[in-house]
Amino acid sequence: MKAVYLIGFMGSGKTSISQLLAEKLMVQGLDTDREIEQKARQTIPEIFEQQGEAAFREQETAILTNMPVSDAVIATGGGIVESSWNRNWLKENVYVVYLHASFEEIDRRLGVDPSRPLWNKHDKSALYEHRLEKYRQTAHSIVKTDGKSPEQVAEEIYQLIINNKTVMLGI
Ligand code: S3P
Secondary structure, three states: OEOEEEEOOOOOOHHHHHHHHHHHHOOEEEEHHHHHHHHHOOOHHHHHHHOOHHHHHHHHHHHHHOOOOEOEEEEOOOOHHHOHHHHHHHHHHOEEEEEEOOHHHHHHHHOOOOOOHHHHHOOHHHHHHHHHHHHHHHOOEEEEOOOOOHHHHHHHHHHHHHOOHHHHHOO
16 A cells, blocks of 8 residues: 555644554554654754754655655645645655645644744744645645544544555556
8 A cells, every 4th residue: 555644734633643654554653743753862842942843844855765765654744845845756656645635724723832943933924825726736635624524634634545546556
């Protein structure tokens, strides 16, 4: 099975949905942020604070390149689509699902989240608008998540996958 990569803004539910989907598909579930933290032996806020965003992005690309392209479900960091290299890698190598949540829903879910350095630093709606087109361009499928539970979204993607064998087999 081609690996499934979940992309989307912070707070769109990538981590929890990836775990549920991995269980349903009986494959491993991974998260690029956790891989970066393990390798750097620092948390994401520490990396941003001590090394800066550019260094974080370099580590993110290095991790992405070494992630599985088959038999896995991967949750990615919300900014993975900032790099055109990452966008091309995703588009060409794996099955990419964009978890779309409205700005209002994201704002409500995240509130003030100290573990998300970019959410607190930026003009939130500008960052959201800036990312939208990149998520759309990179995705093979788009799933709307507003008002849905993680279980419902995972089931929707699962159905998409089992009814869309050509994409999954990479034919
Ligand atoms: C980021 C999102 C975060 C994390 C880092 C940068 C972003 O991941 O990678 O804080 O640029 O949107 P989540 O989307 O899992 O919060």
